[in-house]
Amino acid sequence: MVGYSASTQSAIREDLDLSLVEAMRMLASFCITGRLAIYFSMGALLLDMGRFFTGYGIGIFSYVVPVFIAEIAPKSIRLGLTTLNQLMIVSGSSVAFLLGTIVTWRTLALTGLVACIVLLIGLVFIPESPRWLAKVGREKEFEVALRRLRGKDADVSKEATEFQINIETLQSLPKAKMSDLFQSKYILSLIIGVGLMVFQQFGGINGIGFYVSETFVPITIVGAVLMDKSGRRPLLMVSASGTFLGCFLTGTSFFLN
Numbered sequence: 001m002v003g004y005s006a007s008t009q010s011a012i013r014e015d016l017d018l019s020l021v022e023a024m025r026m027l028a029s030f031c032i033t034g035r036l037a038i039y040f041s042m043g044a045l046l047l048d049m050g051r052f053f054t055g056y057g058i059g060i061f062s063y064v065v066p067v068f069i070a071e072i073a074p075k076s077i078r079l080g081l082t083t084l085n086q087l088m089i090v091s092g093s094s095v096a097f098l099l100g101t102i103v104t105w106r107t108l109a110l111t112g113l114v115a116c117i118v119l120l121i122g123l124v125f126i127p128e129s130p131r132w133l134a135k136v137g138r139e140k141e142f143e144v145a146l147r148r149l150r151g152k153d154a155d156v157s158k159e160a161t162e163f164q165i166n167i168e169t170l171q172s173l174p175k176a177k178m179s180d181l182f183q184s185k186y187i188l189s190l191i192i193g194v195g196l197m198v199f200q201q202f203g204g205i206n207g208i209g210f211y212v213s214e215t216f217v218p219i220t221i222v223g224a225v226l227m228d229k230s231g232r233r234p235l236l237m238v239s240a241s242g243t244f245l246g247c248f249l250t251g252t253s254f255f256l257n
Contacts, residue, residue, distance in 0.1 A: 020068045020129045027064065028120040030057035035113040039106050071131040072149055134163050
């Protein structure tokens with residue numbers, strides 16, 4: 001579901017003329033529907049429908065939210081905020097994991113419903129992405145949204161000019177096609193990007209995460225702090241080594257038992 005949503009999200013937004021905020025409101029509605037279906041389910045059908053709607057909403061959220069954060073954040077804290085998003089994800093997983101040990105699964109579904117409703121209400125009040133507004137030519141709303149994000153007394157003229165230049169540059173470029181990915185100059189980047197995603201999932205760490213998700217919070221905090229200081233590649237190497245060691249020890253323990 002994440003793969004499907006990520007590859008078509010931009011096209012869906014363009015065809016339906018949806019902004020990022022409008023898209024997130026729609027996704028929050030999907031999640032609310034899914035949570036209600038799970039809570040009221042009396043059989044496998046409604047439970048599966050609930051999991052489908054919830055999974056669909058969360059799958060696209062996983063793509064939309066980092067994009068929205070990157071579009072509204074100043075350059076100086078953009079990377080930190082996008083990393084904070086991942087920290088909030090693992091924190092939520094840990095809270096759900098702990099709650100699941102003391103409440104029933106229906107009650108746990110309701111806790112998720114509360115979070116979805118709070119999100120939907122909050123989306124009514126947050127400003128639209130200035131980059132998206134500039135892209136569709138709504139210049140007055142673009143400046144209002146940017147000033148609302150940076151503060152009433154902030155001078156946004158320089159940043160607004162940069163936005164406009166970046167958008168004009170992107171629009172002047174030829175439209176990319178899927179076949180462009182397979183050009184020789186992009187092959188190495190494509191292999192690295194796809195390889196990291198595929199082998200991260202094939203490593204089986206998600207299965208372990210369902211049982212030890214509370215340990216991911218401090219680890220993610222360390223990663224967020226070190227992201228700018230140590231660089232991406234060293235963190236990838238350290239995290240990959242830790243994932244290998246964890247999976248190896250887990251597999252060994254099951255084999256010996």
